[in-house]
Amino acid sequence: EAGVAQSPRYKIIEKRQSVAFWCNPISGHATLYWYQQILGQGPKLLIQFQNNGVVDDSQLPKDRFSAERLKGVDSTLKIQPAKLEDSAVYLCASSLVQEGGYTFGSGTRLTVV
Amino acid sequence: GNSVTQMEGPVTLSEEAFLTINCTYTATGYPSLFWYVQYPGEGLQLLLKATKADDKGSNKGFEATYRKETTSFHLEKGSVQVSDSAVYFCALSHNAGNMLTFGGGTRLMVKP
Numbered sequence: 001e002a003g004v005a006q007s008p009r010y011k012i013i014e015k016r017q018s019v020a021f022w023c024n025p026i027s028g029h030a031t032l033y034w035y036q037q038i039l040g041q042g043p044k045l046l047i048q049f050q051n052n053g054v055v056d057d058s059q060l061p062k063d064r065f066s067a068e069r070l071k072g073v074d075s076t077l078k079i080q081p082a083k084l085e086d087s088a089v090y091l092c093a094s095s096l097v098q099e100g101g102y103t104f105g106s107g108t109r110l111t112v113v
Numbered sequence: 114g115n116s117v118t119q120m121e122g123p124v125t126l127s128e129e130a131f132l133t134i135n136c137t138y139t140a141t142g143y144p145s146l147f148w149y150v151q152y153p154g155e156g157l158q159l160l161l162k163a164t165k166a167d168d169k170g171s172n173k174g175f176e177a178t179y180r181k182e183t184t185s186f187h188l189e190k191g192s193v194q195v196s197d198s199a200v201y202f203c204a205l206s207h208n209a210g211n212m213l214t215f216g217g218g219t220r221l222m223v224k225p
Contacts, residue, residue, distance in 0.1 A: 003156075004156075031211070033212075035213075040217070040218075041217055041218070042117070042202050042204070042215030042216050042217050042218050043157070043202075043213070043215050044215070045212050045213065045214075048212060056212060091156065091157065093157075095211065101159055101162075102157075102159065102211075102213065104149075104156040104157040104158070105156050106154075106155060106156040107156055
């Protein structure tokens, strides 16, 4: 079974620029999550999708972050404009149903300079 | 709200030593508890889980017991190997939405 694919692996941008991350979940997994992992901390949920609908985006900074999951498969997470404090690893995960176990991707490491 | 507290690292051990990484949680109701492991350059992998009080999760020689009376889920291994060097995260989730709340992580370094 193929895992959760994320791209790019690394991204360096200047503050106030925009950036987008892409995630392809495991085939058939209905639930998709984006987590932010700041260096030295545990991951924090940004947004959760069930198929193409948002289940929880209460911790997503909506003034600069946006996410979509078109057709209930792939997802993109965008930051515009980026701030220095957005430097982190952005993890995507998927699960078969809402109560299922997670599979995480390898993440995208973002550095904002 | 929900929270998870882990012992701070790094934890440095010699090969074949006994490992304990403490984890305590604060949550309403009866959450499920997890340990995830993150090897260098890789994503998070589920190591073990327990879904109700007194359950013991185990995998690859690691084990942890869900203790509701002490709100703890300590990770243990009898004899660590160099290949166990990684960052370990304790986490909890409730049934509603299955969102995971993570602790800060504990880095384990095992020396030969």
